[in-house]
Amino acid sequence: MNTLYTVLVLAVAALILYGLSYMQKKHMSFTKRVLAALAAGILFGAALQLIFGTGSEVITTSNTWINIIGSGYVRLLNMIVIPLVFVAITTSIVNQDASALKKSASSIIIVLILTTAISAGLGAGIAGIFGLDSSELIAGQAETARGEALESTLTEFQSKTIPEQITEIIPRNVFYAMTGxxxxxxxxxxxxxxxxxxxxxxxxxxxxxxxxxxxxxxxxLHDIVMRMVTMVLRLTPFGVFALLSRFVSTSNYAEISRLFEFVVASYIAIILMFLVHLLILMLFKLSPVKFLKKASVPLSFAFSSRSSAGTLPLNVETQVEKLGVSTGIANLSASLGTSIGQNGCAGIYPAMLAVMIAVGTGVPMDLSFFVRLILITAISSFGIAGVGGGATFAALTVLSSMGLPVGLVGLLIAIEPLIDMARTALNVSGSMVAGLVTAKRLNELDMDTYNKDFSDSEEVSA
Incomplete structure (x- = not known):
């Protein structure tokens, strides 16, 4: 019987995928197709949960096949990230003078670090307002195991100082680095x-x-790589549907409800930081409405894929083609934003954890605590650049620097994917804002392109 249900589920998934393909043939806009895939993935995944229940064999087997599309798409994106970063940086340098490059790189890094400091302050403030307390959480077997693993990871991570980690950015073997x-x-x-x-x-x-x-x-070489990017981006709606349907259908909502308060607090902090991004754009006389409309595709994909690096091709394409940012600045802001000053993973998340754990362990929180927390979080967002693990390593660095137990991070293992979706979207938004602010300051922003309303035929039908 399970086999029959699995076939039916896959048939429905195939019909949805055909619908997305039909929308493309009818030349519907790229944004509409991605948002339709987003909605379809959520509804389809929720329906599977409702009908078959968590951990169902039907869901597991169905996702094994559907995941070919989702994982395959993410692997294609990861495949082109390193070539894209390489040609993006080299061409942005050889096609502009050194002084302009120095100004743009400095501006991008400063914006990324400052917005991370703001996001840390927001995260800490929201955690305090909600009264998040780690002592109220009971560690289960999975959380305990996760905490022990993090303790081990921290020991290995701390064996190298921050200067040593920064030095490791210089590759001993560039070909090894290019393997990722x-x-x-x-x-x-x-x-x-x-x-x-x-x-x-x-x-x-x-x-x-x-x-x-x-x-x-x-x-x-840049032209050829960008053509490869375009070929992969054509699959975005299908990848978004597969990724989201798998996430929604396999999520443990009982565990999520146990940590519901932290989820709500996290999303409020992330939404407020999005508003800060829009406010920054307004200060530079850029329409936030235009930004939201044109950035919807990379933000939607970042949300569903949970991969800042995987979103890099969409990030660059959107900044250049839709927002009018010069190619050099777009390439720099998107590339640097995957590893430096991530507002969600390296800002809000570790700051909220620090406050929650400080309350649970009885650490006094005065003004100096919050100032130190914001400074450490901002500096750490650059100091751990390039280290795999994203939010986890940011949290390990901040908590250990604040003298707080890192093992309690394992308490959030059940909701990590859920909050990571919004965190990743915020990371990508931060890198795009850094690119826009820098381009506007250096007069390398095409305002006609930024303010232009793209018709369906002009959007990335990628």
């Missing part, structure tokens, strides 16, 4: 690409023919 296997792989590729671009600029006077030939080669 190293802990600082992405930033190592950024470093090498920047080094290569600067070297190209350095030979312009002595060997202009070589510099020009290599520049043309890089631009040609």
């Amino acid at each position: 296997q190293g802990s600082s792989a992405t930033l190592s590729v950024v470093f090498f690409a920047a080094f290569l671009g600067i070297a190209t600029i350095g030979i312009r006077k002595k060997k202009p023919e070589s510099a020009e030939a290599f520049k043309n080669f890089l631009n040609m």
Whole structure:
């Protein structure tokens, strides 16, 4: 009987996928297709939960097949991230002068770090208002095991100082870094690409023919990689549906309800930080409505995939084609934003945890506690750049620096995926805001493109 139900579930999923394909054939806008996939994934996953229940064999077997689309799409995105970062950074350097590059990179990093400090303050404040208390949570077997694993991870992580971790950004073997296997792989590729671009600029006077030939080669490579990006992005609606339906259908809502207060507090903090992003855009005389409309696709994908790096191609494409940011700044802000100053994972999350655990362990929280927390969180968001684990490593660094027990992070294992969805979307929004602010300050923002209403034919039908 389970086999029959599984076949029926897969048939319904196939019909939904056909519907998304039909929308594409009818040239419906990319944004509409992605949002339709988002809604379909949530409804389909919820229906499976309602009909078959958590842990059902039908759901497990069905997701095994549906996950081919979701995981396959994410793997395709991960496949092109390193090539994209490499050509994005090199071309952004060889196609502009060094002084402009220095200004844009500095501005992007400053905006990322400052917004992370603001997000940390918001996270700590919301945690205090909600009175989050880790002592009220009872650790189960899974949480205890997770806490022990985090204690072990922290020991390994602390064996290297922050200066040593930063030094590791310089790759010993650039080809190894390009495989994406190293802990600082992405930033190592950024470093090498920047080094290569600067070297190209350095030979312009002595060997202009070589510099020009290599520049043309890089631009040609950039065009080819971007075509690969476009080919992958065509699959975005299908990937979003598969990823979200799997998440919703397999979530343990009983565990989520146990930590419902933390989920609500997290989402309120994240929403408030989104509003801060919009306020920053308004201060630079940029329409927040235009931003939300045009950024909806990368933000939706970041939400469903929980991958800042995987969203990088969509991030760059949206900044350049829809928001009018210059190619060089868009590439820098999107690439740096995957590892530095993540507002959600490295700002709000560790700050909320620190307050919750401080309350539960009886640590006095005065003004100096909050000031120290915000400073440590902002600095750590840069210090752990490139280290795998995202929010977990940010939390480990902040909690250990504040003298708080890191094992209690394991208490949130049940809701980690749920809050990570919104955190990732906030990370991507922060990198886009950094790009927009920098482009506006340096007069490299095409306001006509930013203010233009894209019709269906002009959107990324990628």
